[in-house]
Structures are given as structure tokens and as C-alpha cells.
Amino acid sequence: MTASSNAQARVTAVGIHRVGDAALGIEWADGATSEIPLREIRLACGCAVCRDELTGAPLLDPASIPANIRAYRIAPVGNYALTFDWSDSHSTGIYPWEMLRALADRSESEGR
Numbered sequence: 001m002t003a004s005s006n007a008q009a010r011v012t013a014v015g016i017h018r019v020g021d022a023a024l025g026i027e028w029a030d031g032a033t034s035e036i037p038l039r040e041i042r043l044a045c046g047c048a049v050c051r052d053e054l055t056g057a058p059l060l061d062p063a064s065i066p067a068n069i070r071a072y073r074i075a076p077v078g079n080y081a082l083t084f085d086w087s088d089s090h091s092t093g094i095y096p097w098e099m100l101r102a103l104a105d106r107s108e109s110e111g112r
């Protein structure tokens with residue numbers, strides 16, 4: 001642990017696993033675990049195609065994402081993010097742990 005004193009604020013996952021075809025399970029470094037529906041992850045894509053780079057406004061129409069979207073491949077980007085190859089042929093998004101944790105917290109507060 002040679003990181004700066006801010007290290008506690010950084011969200012890091014220590015493990016990921018698939019939950020069936022439709023969700024991703026994440027074990028966080030702080031001991032928490034999350035299950036995030038894959039479709040919610042796809043909808044949160046922050047790439048330049050899906051989100052306006054200047055305003056952050058979503059450009060992606062949720063209706064264009066099928067309910068049964070799959071991730072063909074889930075791969076780490078360094079130690080700070082994941083990338084997905086989606087079944088709708090989209091693969092440019094990078095999902096930092098902070099974003100996935102925020103998604104997980106949001107979907108839990110919605111009761112799913």
C-alpha cells in the first residue's frame with residue numbers, strides 16, 4: 001500500500017463474475033458485493049457515441065438496447081476499469097470502477 005492518503009476514496013474491485021447471462025457480480029475491495037444487470041451497464045456507457053463529451057448528456061436511446069443484451073466479453077482495463085464487447089456490436093465504452101459502483105448502488109436503492 002504505497003498509494004497516497006486518498007487511496008481509501010478510490011473504488012476498486014477485487015473480483016468479477018457473471019451472474020447468469022444477464023448480470024455482472026462484483027466483489028469490492030471494501031468487502032461489499034454487487035450484482036448489476038448488464039443492460040444497466042450498457043445503458044450507462046460513457047463513450048463519445050453514447051454520451052455527449054462536453055455536456056455528459058446521454059445520446060443513447062434506451063429503447064435501442066434490447067432487454068436481453070449480452071456481453072460476449074468482459075475484460076479489465078488496467079486496474080481501474082472494465083470493457084465489454086456487447087451483443088449489439090458496441091465495444092468502445094470504458095467503465096471505471098467508480099461508475100460501476102455508482103450503478104450498483106443505484107440499482108440496489110431501486111430494489112433490484
Ligand SMILES: [Zn+2]
Nearest residue numbers: 045047050093
Ligand atoms: Zn458507448
